[in-house]
Amino acid sequence: MSATRVLIVDDHVVVRDGLRLLLEQQPDLQVVGEAGTASEAIEQAASLLPQVILMDIGLGAEDGVPVIAALRSRVPSARVLVLSMFADGETVRQALLAGAAGYVVKGAGAGELVAAIRAVADGSTFLHSSIAGVVLDDGLRWLRDGATLTPREREVLSLLAAGRSAEIIGRGLGISTHTVRRHLANTAQKLGLHGSRALVHYAEQHGFARPMSFLSPVRGAGDGS
Secondary structure (H helix, E strand, O other), X not given: XXXXXXXXXXXXXXHHHHHHHHHOOOOOEEEEEEEOOXXXXXXXXXXXXXXXXXXXXXXXXXXXXXXXXHHHHHOOOOEEEEEEOOOOHHHHHHHHHHOOOEEEEOOOOHHHHHHHHHHHHOOOOEEOXXXXXXXXXXXXXXXXXXXXXXXXXHHHHHHHHOOOOHHHHHHHHOOOHHHHHHHHHHHHHHHXXXXXXXXXXXXXXXXXXXXXXXXXXOOOOOOOO
């Protein structure tokens, strides 16, 4: 069988060197390239077509979560395995929602990292042993808190995920843009999320996002709930 093709993405040269040295000792793994920035990662992935992209979630000042989504869009066949120093539930959740197939915490043993690469290459999802419990607890909190959303909050969230702006949602529901934004802020607070992107990801993963015929005629400029 041919070796699994791996692209290493990290903004620290010494880290990339260490990872390359480790992986090149594995007969079933082949390092086909390295990248230190988001743009380099996307360019290398599109050119080299790796099977696994091993990447840090933080690339200098760049947020790695949108990079995961961009990589998955550009090279859908590639599996992204995050290697990060961050082990909190929200960071892990956002990485998985962006399309990561696995998450390993820096400091993991060499054996576990190699096992993670093999697992995601085979189509499985891999979570580092130290964060599996955190992710489970976080997911249960999401399910619990999602059930506490009001019908109006659910409606506004669904429309946001369907691509509607706050202004259009307000006109369609007969409420002000300010009220729409307040509903979104309340929803984000309940779910422990930050920003529209995170809300849309949540809606897509939990069945809120759905096609909607938009909308009933505007009912006026009132500021109802």
